[in-house]
Every structure is written in structure tokens, then in C-alpha cells.
Amino acid sequence: MSHRPLRIGHLFPDLLNLYADRGNILTLTQRLQWRGYDVIVDEITHADTPRFGAYDLVLLGGGSDREQMLVAGYLANHRTELRHAVEDGLPLLAICGGYQLLGAYYQVPSGEKIPGLELIDMVTNYSAGQPRLIGNVAILTEEAGVVMGFENHGGRTIHQGTPLGSVIHGHGNDGVSGLEGIRYRNIWGTYIHGPLLPKNPRLADAILRTMLQYAGIDDTLDPLDDRMEEEARRSFVKLRMPEVEAALG
């Protein structure tokens, strides 16, 4: 294939690396390479200046509250550029802390507000005394069927936008609404890690398709041999969330 190499920007792997984001990057790059694409992953550390125009996809992972605060500080100067890129269709995958950063703020138990990127009309609150929302999770999504993994967050996220999916098992955005994540333009925001993409190859491919389209490459992606992925999904659901089995189809 004679395409230019695709470029993934991994934002702050030095700070936001709490929930195996390496697994998400690995899934995206391997699934592209298995189909003959060249991929370059740019690790954008806090010392670099992110150039959002140069990436075909950006990944923003999760970190501790302290690290998230640092990231908010570093990104404050690049907020406008990122907002323009997102409105222009830049695919962005944001997980856990990264997901919280998409909104206006994340209020931590001490009452302090970590300012967000304000890409989406969304807020997150974590009040003192509230339990963390921890455990296995499965949601039903429109674009990728059942998406499953693990969640571990104190913050309760509230938005009026389109969720990524509806909760079949677990807590989701706030533990009460039955909604999980957000879909906005080419943004995927979610609390699901585990990591997210290896066991959800349909979602991985949906993101890759969007990425290729954004890169101006016309490819609907040939299917891969996903038997191991399917096995992992089935056995995980059977063991930990049997009520989800029916939704797997």
C-alpha cells in the first residue's frame, strides 16, 4: 500500500498512563499494521508542544487527580487549537481522566475544581464520602454492539449529549442515569478501560475507519481474524456478567 504513514498522537503518556492506555495504542497500531498500514505513534510529553493539525487520531488517557491537574495546566494554552481541530473532525479517544477533561471541570472531594478543556458541555463532580464506582462494566452501543471492560472512577459525569452506550452491567457515567460515555463529532469519551480496545475490536475498527476517513483514505477495512478476541469476550461475560450474554448475540 502506498499511503503515507498514519500518525497517532498520544497525549501525556508520562502523566496519564494509569489504566493501560498502552493496550489501546497497541490495539490501534497492530490492527492497522495487520492491514498493511504504517503507523507512527507520537508520544507528546508535557515538555512538547502538541500540534493537533499533524495527527490523524489523538488519545488522552487516565491519571490520578494530581496528574490530571498537571495535564489541565499544560493543555490550558492549547485549548483553542484543540477545539478547532475537534470541530474540524479530528478523532479523539478519551478515557477515564481524559474523558473528565473533555468537559468544563472536574470537582474533586476537597472542593477544588480541575479545569477542563471545554470541548463538550459536561461537568464531573466527586463529593467527599461518595464511594468510587468500581467493577466490571458492559454497555450496549449503536456503532459497536456490546462494549465491555472495567471501570474505576470517583467522579460522576453529567452531560446532555449523546452517550457512547447504555449500561447493561456496572455503573456508567454517574451510577444512576444508566448512560455511559459520550459521543460527539469524532470524539469517543468513556470510563471503560481494561484496556478498552483489545476486547472491543468492533469499536477499535469503528475508530480506525473514522481515522482513515479523516486522513482522506478510502478504506472500509477488511475484517481480521478476531476469534481470540471473541473468545476473550465470551468467556469474560460468561464468568463475570452472565446477564450480558443475551446481548452478545
Added chain:
Amino acid sequence: MLAIWVGKLVAWLLRLRGHDATSFPGKIALRFSPNLLRRFGRQLERVIIVTGTNGKTTTTSLLASMISQKENIITNHKGANLIQGIVSACLRESSWTGRIRAKTAVLEVDEATFPLIADSLPVVVIVVTNVFRDQLDRYGELDTTVEKLFSAIRKTQACLVLNGDDPLCRHLGLRASRKTFYYGMDRATAKVSARKQMRDGQFCLQCGHELSYEGFWYGQLGLYRCPACDFVRPHPEFLGTYRGHTLTLAEDLVPELELTLPVQGLYNAYNVLAAVSAARVLGLWADPIHAGLASYSPPAGRMQSFDVGVPVTLNLIKNPTGCDSVIETVTSDPRRKWVVIGINDLAADGRDVSWLWDADFEQLAEDEHVERIITSGLRAHDMALRLKYAGIDTNKIGVIEQMDDAMDKAVSEATAAQSAVYVLSTYTLLHPAVHTLSEKVRNDESQTLAYRTSVS
């Protein structure tokens, strides 16, 4: 009194039926008397606590082995490091009237449990081995672990023995304003590493700036310095030089100690250094230290070897940094090998298996002497998937959910090929694996014996 009787009775019954009694008796006894630990604590003169992410069990056993050369002590075995395990250890050394037959306790304590028990015991020394990423679902996040340790330290009057090569330990030491002794490796032995391994706490906890490193040992352990403030790796009071099978301990104004290591690997050299430093702080001289190392036998599943016709090495894996050290030991073995990886997701293993993706299984893909990898346990399929994305040929990967069957398969294939077997497993699969492998050793010995009898 009733609590002690019940606890001892439960322990006796368990042992009678061949189970181990490392936690359950304490759990039952605590139900009858929630204050039991405080009552035991009042009878003790000094308690040494070993905590941290990796190396607790080995460091505790090493230190216990050294101190017990001189006196009878209480210690918790097999990594039973929650409150019920500690109470079980006390029960084992107490009479039926609750009198304890020891004045000193050396206890391994889980980081989350430590704040709950710190003020029940006369803690004189706290050893923190390191703070790595471990079981996030239990502790929330890494920063919470540091806070828990700090709150526990504040509840005691103890002095600290800390790993000076770990910036998170250094941070603890600075905040605690206690008498603190640091141990660390000789700076000449640090290496500049190119591998992408997880490095926790690579940001200065004092000011938030990125730490700069002159060299690494493993994980975030290295020669760190913050370019923005005065946070820097301290010069260790106890300086170790690791040379494969020996560790030299240097200390100001005291003759150097040349120690023979009873355990393999750099991460174990750190454990020996931690234990010896604590022993020195407690006033132990060379003789009990040497004798303690010589009489030490590794705890279950820490590079434990079994000869079942082929050599089998069993290892606990539970977090990325510890797992990377284990994989490095596997790949540095030049023999052809079969690898069994058992992953469970019960509470004691950590219910979140994401950490598998932060561990450097890519090292196995690069080792051409790995013939086959069998994944096992409740999350065997997740592990298989991890290996696929690590770039390992899927024909080399097999899934056998029952751990015993997986080990059988690996041993029989490795026997035919005259090669080695490595078994890596999470916590709840470890003791059953020890049991199965020990049985295999016995069967193999009796077969060999029968064979010998028939030819003589």
C-alpha cells in the same frame, strides 16, 4: 480469652486436615474480639513492619530469619499480610491463656491495612520496599497508596528504613520528618534503559516537575533529580553493590560485608539490601546476618524451583514492575522453555486485569527460545489476547483454563524436548500450583526410586 481459644482451635483443626492456617483463625478470633490485636500488641516490646508494593514477603522472611538467630519471634508467613493474617501469626505464638512467647514481631503488612493497625502495635522500625503500581481497584490510585502509608507512619513513633532509589519512598521520608535511613544501590551499577517499562512517580511530588534520571535500576528506581527544586536521590546510608551472586554492603566507618545471595535477580538483591539495612538499624552484627541469609528458604512462588524430571520455576506476578522483573529472568535463561501464565481476577489477585497490558510481555516475543506459552486461570483468554497483541505468533499460544492441566501439558511437552518450564501466576493460583508441583516432585522421586531398585 474466648477469642483466643476459638482462634487456636480453628488453627489446630485446619492444620489437622492439612490446610494452611495463615489467615482464617485470625479472622474468626477477630469476630469474637475485635480488639485482639491491641491486646497482643501490649505484650510485645518491638515490632518491625515491612510494607511497600513489591518484595514485602521476601524482605520480611529474610529479616525474620536474621533476627530469629538470636531470639524467638512472631512473623506472618506466606504473605498473609491483612489484619487476620497478623492476628493468626500472633495466635500461633500465644499460649491458650493468650500469653505470647516472643518479645519481637517482624510483620509484613499490606499498604491499605497498615493505617488500620499502626497504633495497635509498638512499631519501632518501618521498612518501605518501594511504591509501584499494584491493584488499582483496591487502592484507587497510586497517590492514595502514598497517602495511606503516610497516615500509618504518623500513627507510630517508628524510625524509617526506606529505599532511597525510589522517588516515592524519598518523598515519604521527607514528609514524615522522622529519623530515616536510606538504602540504595551503588551508582556505578545503574543503567540507561531503552525499554518502555512503566515508571510510576516519575514526576516530582514536591513541585510537579518531571524528574530527570542519570540511570535506572528497574521501574522508577534510579538516580533521579528534580531540575526545578531541590528534590534529589539521597546518598544512601546503606550502599549495596550487586554482582550476580553476591551483594556487598558498605556503611560509613564499618567494615564492608560480603553477602551471599540466597535468591536470584536484581529485585531480590534489593530485598536483601532492605532486610540487611533494617537488621543493621536494629543492631544486628555480621554473624546473625550471614546465618540468617544461609538458613533462609524462599517463600512459596518466589523463584521457587521444582525438579519434576524437567526443571520448573514458579513465580508470583501481580503488577507490571514485578512482572517485568520476572519476565526478564525468564528471557535471560538461555535454555529452550515452555511458559505457563495463570491469571485469576479474584479479590486477592485484583479484579481489574488491565495491568497485564502495562507489563512488558513483548520481551517474550523477542525471545526465540520460548517454544510455547499456555495461558490459564479465570482470565486465560485475556492473557492470550495480551500475548497476541505483544506480537507473539498465535500458533505458539494455547489456552487451558485449568491450571493443573496447563502445567501437565507444559511439563510433558518440555520433558519430551528436554527443556525448562516457567510458571507465572497471580496470587490465588499460586498456592494450588505449589501444591500440585510438590506432588509432581514426590511422584517423580518415587518413580526414579522404583526405577533404580529395578536395575540394582
